[in-house]
Amino acid sequence: MAIQDLFRSDLKVVNIGLSSFNQALNDSRTPSVHVAWRPPLSGDREAWAVIEKNKTRIDEANERAMRIILSGRPVLTGMGRAKEVIPGMRDDLFLHAGPPITWQRMCGPMRGAVMGALIYERRAKTPEEAVKLAASGKIAFSPCHEYGAVGPMAGIISPSMPVFIIDNEETETQAYTTMNEGLGKVLRYGAYGEDVVERLRWLENSLFPVLQRAMAKVGRIDLKNIIAQALHMGDEVHNRNRAATSLFYRALAPAIVRTSEDAETAARVLEFINGNDHFFLNLSMAACKATLDAARNIPGSSIAIAMARNGTDFGVQLSGTGRTWFTGPADVPDALYFPGFSKADANPDIGDSAITETGGLGGFALAASPAIVQFVGGNAEEALTYTKRMYDITAAEHTAYQIPQLNFRGTPIGIDVRKVMATGILPFIDTGVAHKDPGVGQIGAGVLTAPAEPFIKAFEGFVASLKGGQVSLDLNRVKSAKVKS
Amino acid sequence: MAIQDLFRSDLKVVNIGLSSFNQALNDSRTPSVHVAWRPPLSGDREAWAVIEKNKTRIDEANERAMRIILSGRPVLTGMGRAKEVIPGMRDDLFLHAGPPITWQRMCGPMRGAVMGALIYERRAKTPEEAVKLAASGKIAFSPCHEYGAVGPMAGIISPSMPVFIIDNEETETQAYTTMNEGLGKVLRYGAYGEDVVERLRWLENSLFPVLQRAMAKVGRIDLKNIIAQALHMGDEVHNRNRAATSLFYRALAPAIVRTSEDAETAARVLEFINGNDHFFLNLSMAACKATLDAARNIPGSSIAIAMARNGTDFGVQLSGTGRTWFTGPADVPDALYFPGFSKADANPDIGDSAITETGGLGGFALAASPAIVQFVGGNAEEALTYTKRMYDITAAEHTAYQIPQLNFRGTPIGIDVRKVMATGILPFIDTGVAHKDPGVGQIGAGVLTAPAEPFIKAFEGFVASLKGGQVSLDLNRVKSAKVKS
Numbered sequence: 001m002a003i004q005d006l007f008r009s010d011l012k013v014v015n016i017g018l019s020s021f022n023q024a025l026n027d028s029r030t031p032s033v034h035v036a037w038r039p040p041l042s043g044d045r046e047a048w049a050v051i052e053k054n055k056t057r058i059d060e061a062n063e064r065a066m067r068i069i070l071s072g073r074p075v076l077t078g079m080g081r082a083k084e085v086i087p088g089m090r091d092d093l094f095l096h097a098g099p100p101i102t103w104q105r106m107c108g109p110m111r112g113a114v115m116g117a118l119i120y121e122r123r124a125k126t127p128e129e130a131v132k133l134a135a136s137g138k139i140a141f142s143p144c145h146e147y148g149a150v151g152p153m154a155g156i157i158s159p160s161m162p163v164f165i166i167d168n169e170e171t172e173t174q175a176y177t178t179m180n181e182g183l184g185k186v187l188r189y190g191a192y193g194e195d196v197v198e199r200l201r202w203l204e205n206s207l208f209p210v211l212q213r214a215m216a217k218v219g220r221i222d223l224k225n226i227i228a229q230a231l232h233m234g235d236e237v238h239n240r241n242r243a244a245t246s247l248f249y250r251a252l253a254p255a256i257v258r259t260s261e262d263a264e265t266a267a268r269v270l271e272f273i274n275g276n277d278h279f280f281l282n283l284s285m286a287a288c289k290a291t292l293d294a295a296r297n298i299p300g301s302s303i304a305i306a307m308a309r310n311g312t313d314f315g316v317q318l319s320g321t322g323r324t325w326f327t328g329p330a331d332v333p334d335a336l337y338f339p340g341f342s343k344a345d346a347n348p349d350i351g352d353s354a355i356t357e358t359g360g361l362g363g364f365a366l367a368a369s370p371a372i373v374q375f376v377g378g379n380a381e382e383a384l385t386y387t388k389r390m391y392d393i394t395a396a397e398h399t400a401y402q403i404p405q406l407n408f409r410g411t412p413i414g415i416d417v418r419k420v421m422a423t424g425i426l427p428f429i430d431t432g433v434a435h436k437d438p439g440v441g442q443i444g445a446g447v448l449t450a451p452a453e454p455f456i457k458a459f460e461g462f463v464a465s466l467k468g469g470q471v472s473l474d475l476n477r478v479k480s481a482k483v484k485s
Numbered sequence: 486m487a488i489q490d491l492f493r494s495d496l497k498v499v500n501i502g503l504s505s506f507n508q509a510l511n512d513s514r515t516p517s518v519h520v521a522w523r524p525p526l527s528g529d530r531e532a533w534a535v536i537e538k539n540k541t542r543i544d545e546a547n548e549r550a551m552r553i554i555l556s557g558r559p560v561l562t563g564m565g566r567a568k569e570v571i572p573g574m575r576d577d578l579f580l581h582a583g584p585p586i587t588w589q590r591m592c593g594p595m596r597g598a599v600m601g602a603l604i605y606e607r608r609a610k611t612p613e614e615a616v617k618l619a620a621s622g623k624i625a626f627s628p629c630h631e632y633g634a635v636g637p638m639a640g641i642i643s644p645s646m647p648v649f650i651i652d653n654e655e656t657e658t659q660a661y662t663t664m665n666e667g668l669g670k671v672l673r674y675g676a677y678g679e680d681v682v683e684r685l686r687w688l689e690n691s692l693f694p695v696l697q698r699a700m701a702k703v704g705r706i707d708l709k710n711i712i713a714q715a716l717h718m719g720d721e722v723h724n725r726n727r728a729a730t731s732l733f734y735r736a737l738a739p740a741i742v743r744t745s746e747d748a749e750t751a752a753r754v755l756e757f758i759n760g761n762d763h764f765f766l767n768l769s770m771a772a773c774k775a776t777l778d779a780a781r782n783i784p785g786s787s788i789a790i791a792m793a794r795n796g797t798d799f800g801v802q803l804s805g806t807g808r809t810w811f812t813g814p815a816d817v818p819d820a821l822y823f824p825g826f827s828k829a830d831a832n833p834d835i836g837d838s839a840i841t842e843t844g845g846l847g848g849f850a851l852a853a854s855p856a857i858v859q860f861v862g863g864n865a866e867e868a869l870t871y872t873k874r875m876y877d878i879t880a881a882e883h884t885a886y887q888i889p890q891l892n893f894r895g896t897p898i899g900i901d902v903r904k905v906m907a908t909g910i911l912p913f914i915d916t917g918v919a920h921k922d923p924g925v926g927q928i929g930a931g932v933l934t935a936p937a938e939p940f941i942k943a944f945e946g947f948v949a950s951l952k953g954g955q956v957s958l959d960l961n962r963v964k965s966a967k968v969k970s
Binding site: 233242250257263264266267380404 | 728740751866
């Protein structure tokens, strides 16, 4: 440091207590850090006594869970059609993001996506026909998560859709996810117009065969390696995937060229991926899913295995509580809205993409992605504090995913519901924002803090499981065909 | 910030004065910052009186120079063979990195590269024949810089070599540079074996025609845009070019596929670029060259337009002192050496790549590239201090090139020799390290501080120019055919 720098340094203030005091500093543009002390979410003495009594058992269970999670090796190994590769998938089953939900309770963008998918599947000719069919009871709906799958935003996976197959080479768990459609009016944000369906058909008939052949040629693409590198290149691999998409594109392009029928076909596929910096998002999500699913069903473990939103409810699953979803209302995100839209137009938080935060990425790795800090007020240093806060509710630091800006500290991973309850700190999640009405699409992107209710319920459910309660079996709505562990 | 973080913070020490005091802190692993106060490089009262008297004129000249530099718009527009597109290039002329030098004074790796280029040009059959021809006086040597070109390390551009053509769309200056050969035993590090020459032929006969056709199809690739993005993705675009190479590859791949004779040719070209994360380095250098050359020859300007090393001398050119090179001995870099090598094996600093630092990138943007901070001791926070120090010797902050880690502050750009003299702070340069013997190649990569002598001479030359001295014309050795401004 030059001596000049030392004397040019400005006053910096640390504010502890009421955030309103901090506002005065903000108004005068004095840099300050607000210390977010808050009371614990649960003061239930009996519950904490049960936790305390079982401390060794919980710690050991969590250690086992974290060993499995940190050693995960998610690898893209191929592609296939959903109904042919996802075990249990069938013609009348549509998968969706988040915890279980009926058509009647589905939000606008999820309904829009179901309508578009029914038209895409040629089960309906018009949006009106699609609504009628969806409400008829002839279509079964189930969370992607229950079938080893994940989908961004509405997350609809219908039987004909092509999916990537991700293998966790350490544990033999598998995960599935669709190809990212790009931006603009797209199914996952609830749009269902002709252009949306036409693009889905192009994905199926043009992109899918090319990528499938290219993947058959390369055999495997190591997603853990790409994610680790992308964190060194400004991605948090949820709301920013520019580097990861670039590295994926570099790895696959030569095989795409060699296996395509002709040069024009190959060039169009490359242009499509090049035109969509979020192409890697679905793979990032599935990499986390394949990794986390391996640590399910460890009795006594208080580690979150999934966080997911269906646009109505926010759901959490813990390792130690089986397939139970602990849910509460999803919140509307703070966001940067596209011109002409505001928070009043926004649907509550939606999508399986919070699996990235569950896996130590996204909002948990925000410090690695200064280029998207406009989502949290535009200050790069302040963005570090979001990631730092997550260390207080997680069980470990990732051994492969690092944050250069925190001197290569591993990302916070393994949300421990005990710590969420004790600190009152809730997970911080990056997200896209869908219009609340079906048919419109994306209207912004931003961040939000997970709602407290699902975690309070998860804590209660976890305490019940320690006492031998059958909570997990009682609430298990759909049997997963995929989770092997 | 969570309250826990506040109380977990460790002691940090600021050391002002002797760096030996700081060593004790380092030994005890206590984090500390050493404040590098030092006396000015020049205490010549008469010289400073001339500077002071001409202050307004110098400031205005520098403002003009910085307007030209900051508004530069370097764009890749095509390719051609050196002797066909570089004005003044001819069959008996070999261009090299750094300031002018004779064969007799050339260092080992530059000699090795000349030998390899003579064999590549079929002017010699053996290394021995090449040495004889090089020493015979039948081959003319000139700095790349004098012909609007730049080359990394030895920087040899021989007449048949294909080069990229970079246009500064704001000013009509042009720059030229070779295609990066990749790592390992390569010409630019002084290797000249059969494999080196064979790869050069592959570059000429396979890579060049493919890239030339692809560039003809896309028309232009905006290098300023790629560099600005790469700084948000962990590159400083000198010692790390992974993101910039990825973005360049993404931009060009579809055109490569469409214009190649067959799929296998296209795939091999993509694989070559994918296998060389430094492919963008030469383009980054030429982008800076095309930008800086536009601000040459502004009387009264104390801004550095070029810093370059030939492996023997380190040379500086200022805007206000014409084509004069102010030189002094090049230093051996501190570096991370490959296994089996040490500083004793290293050649002094070599290459035109310090044009990136002159253009506000490389060492000046090190803070943007935490992934390469192992070159400066491995501490990401400390790496910020190197960039911060450069603000004290530069005239401006870049309006397009930003450092996310410094809250998107523009990179320091426009080295003002007055400030270098007044502060005693010398430019900080990233670099590769060549073995001192011809034929060996790269043995490491690292960083170094520019030597003082060229800057002291440049300051004296600048003062002389203010007094109407003819210093610049006297020392001008080779007439540049390219600089248009």
